[in-house]
Amino acid sequence: MDVSIAEEETTIRPVDFSGPYGVLIDGAVVATDEAFDVLNPADNEVIARAPLATTDHMEQAVGAAKRAFPAWAKLTADQREAYIVEFFEALEAQKEDFITLLSLEQGKPRYSQADFEVNLANPWVPETAKSRLKDVVLEEDDDRRVELRRTPLGVVGAIIPWNYPYLHVLWKTVPALITGNTVVLKPSPYTPLCALRIGELAAQVFPAGVFNIVTGGNELGQVLTEHPDVDMITFTGSTATGAKIMAACARSIKRVTLELGGNDPAILLPDADWRDAVPKVFWAAFGNSGQWCIAAKRIYVHRSFHADFVNAMVEYAKTQKVGDGMDPSSDLGPVNNRMQYDKLRDLFADIKKNEYSVPLGGIIDETHAGNFVPITLVDNPPDDSRVVQEEPFGPVVPILAYDDVDEVVERANDSVFGLGATVWGRDLQGALDVADRIASGNVWINGGQSHPTNAPFGGHKQSGLSVEHGDEGLASHTNNKTVVILKRPAS
Numbered sequence: 001m002d003v004s005i006a007e008e009e010t011t012i013r014p015v016d017f018s019g020p021y022g023v024l025i026d027g028a029v030v031a032t033d034e035a036f037d038v039l040n041p042a043d044n045e046v047i048a049r050a051p052l053a054t055t056d057h058m059e060q061a062v063g064a065a066k067r068a069f070p071a072w073a074k075l076t077a078d079q080r081e082a083y084i085v086e087f088f089e090a091l092e093a094q095k096e097d098f099i100t101l102l103s104l105e106q107g108k109p110r111y112s113q114a115d116f117e118v119n120l121a122n123p124w125v126p127e128t129a130k131s132r133l134k135d136v137v138l139e140e141d142d143d144r145r146v147e148l149r150r151t152p153l154g155v156v157g158a159i160i161p162w163n164y165p166y167l168h169v170l171w172k173t174v175p176a177l178i179t180g181n182t183v184v185l186k187p188s189p190y191t192p193l194c195a196l197r198i199g200e201l202a203a204q205v206f207p208a209g210v211f212n213i214v215t216g217g218n219e220l221g222q223v224l225t226e227h228p229d230v231d232m233i234t235f236t237g238s239t240a241t242g243a244k245i246m247a248a249c250a251r252s253i254k255r256v257t258l259e260l261g262g263n264d265p266a267i268l269l270p271d272a273d274w275r276d277a278v279p280k281v282f283w284a285a286f287g288n289s290g291q292w293c294i295a296a297k298r299i300y301v302h303r304s305f306h307a308d309f310v311n312a313m314v315e316y317a318k319t320q321k322v323g324d325g326m327d328p329s330s331d332l333g334p335v336n337n338r339m340q341y342d343k344l345r346d347l348f349a350d351i352k353k354n355e356y357s358v359p360l361g362g363i364i365d366e367t368h369a370g371n372f373v374p375i376t377l378v379d380n381p382p383d384d385s386r387v388v389q390e391e392p393f394g395p396v397v398p399i400l401a402y403d404d405v406d407e408v409v410e411r412a413n414d415s416v417f418g419l420g421a422t423v424w425g426r427d428l429q430g431a432l433d434v435a436d437r438i439a440s441g442n443v444w445i446n447g448g449q450s451h452p453t454n455a456p457f458g459g460h461k462q463s464g465l466s467v468e469h470g471d472e473g474l475a476s477h478t479n480n481k482t483v484v485i486l487k488r489p490a491s
């Protein structure tokens with residue numbers, strides 16, 4: 001493999017954001033015979049036609065990734081880092097176009113949340129590319145040395161959802177690439193466009209076959225998952241699909257990382273500065289219109305300030321505008337797609353039927369062409385209600401009163417999910433004690449959700465398996481190899 005392109009000065013051709021879309025297979029961006037519509041969630045008008053890849057395309061992509069693997073794996077990590085840094089620079093150069101495209105296909109506000117997503121994702125790329133998994137000497141004496149080494153797996157299949165379609169492309173591919181694997185990525189059919197444009201840049205940076213992107217329906221994900229030449233699946237999406245993927249991976253004992261659904265509690269302890277927490281908890285819950293795996297989806301508030309907190313949340317929420325993502329005055333955008341919108345309509349019907357108290361929102365204006373759902377707060381519904389038990393994945397959140405800390409911990413843990421939680425309290429040790437008792441992969445104390453580059457991210461229970469990010473996340477893209485070296489071979 002010629003590694004010179006990363007070492008010399010190169011000029012990456014900018015992507016023509018008005019041009020047609022093609023899949024990325026074996027270093028070439030290619031058109032497909034058929035295409036599918038991608039809709040703007042703000043009005044459900046077609047914004048582009050994306051390539052509808054076939055099983056043959058997926059075969060070609062996996063074949064290319066398999067052929068490219070040995071030479072890519074043989075490079076030093078520094079050489080691979082050089083490619084990734086060049087890729088990052090190309091992404092940065094066209095950042096503003098990517099932010100606009102992200103807003104158009106996903107629906108999130110262009111000037112706040114789309115901007116945030118791209119600016120979170122891009123710097124993460126070179127930071128992660130700097131990481132190195134070191135070989136470890138487990139034992140050494142005059143006679144022998146025992147080493148733990150790590151080797152790349154081979155072809156990594158990456159499957160992503162529609163809520164953060166720019167960020168997830170990078171979060172899934174960069175750790176796989178830096179550890180020496182090649183990649184085939186399948187984005188969500190609702191949001192394939194950012195991934196495809198990223199692919200046009202990747203095509204110019206990486207050696208052919210190292211980075212492949214194939215777009216189409218769910219069945220393509222199934223083909224990727226079942227493919228015998230794919231060594232690992234890294235999946236982000238719903239728990240239901242995660243279970244199918246895990247079953248398919250079992251057939252060839254593939255490595256699998258699952259980042260799945262959540263129903264995260266936010267717990268305001270009796271000593272919480274609840275007035276200060278109101279806007280922070282609001283954004284922890286309603287950021288990205290609630291379409292967020294680690295969104296706060298159940299807000300538990302001590303009864304001593306429950307009523308005041310509900311009123312303050314209502315007043316704050318009224319200052320936030322739901323609208324078209326391209327309108328600079330919008331704070332929250334529409335829900336990404338009709339499938340999710342219909343699920344929310346059904347949940348809203350359940351809330352109405354059961355006559356739960358709804359101090360804000362609750363009525364979807366179905367005459368609007370876009371997938372707009374109002375900010376909705378539900379006051380103290382029963383613990384077994386659907387809005388408490390399910391993951392709404394939209395802008396609707398229950399606020400639940402509790403009386404004592406043991407009780408709230410028990411209720412917070414009463415879920416099949418265990419992805420994240422936020423805990424709010426002035427006494428940090430008290431908040432930490434509660435954090436220790438919450439069955440979830442991530443807990444944030446006195447603040448919204450953040451993602452330090454070197455911190456592992458993953459879920460407990462049905463929220464996932466294995467982790468992404470940090471050394472543990474990198475290690476999940478490798479095989480362990482224990483090497484025992486006898487220093488004095490028998491004569």
Ligand code: NAD
Nearest residue numbers: 160161162187188218221222237238241259260261262293
């Ligand atoms: P989804 O499971 O419907 O789809 C996710 C991806 O899987 C898509 O690309 C889809 O085409 C593909 N897919 C669907 N069926 C498949 C199959 N049988 N085999 C292989 N691939 C298949 O999820 P979604 O609706 O796109 O995303 C929302 C869900 O994702 C929510 O539950 C949310 O909590 C979860 N999520 C989790 C995280 C996390 O890090 N834990 C992050 C974001 C979203």
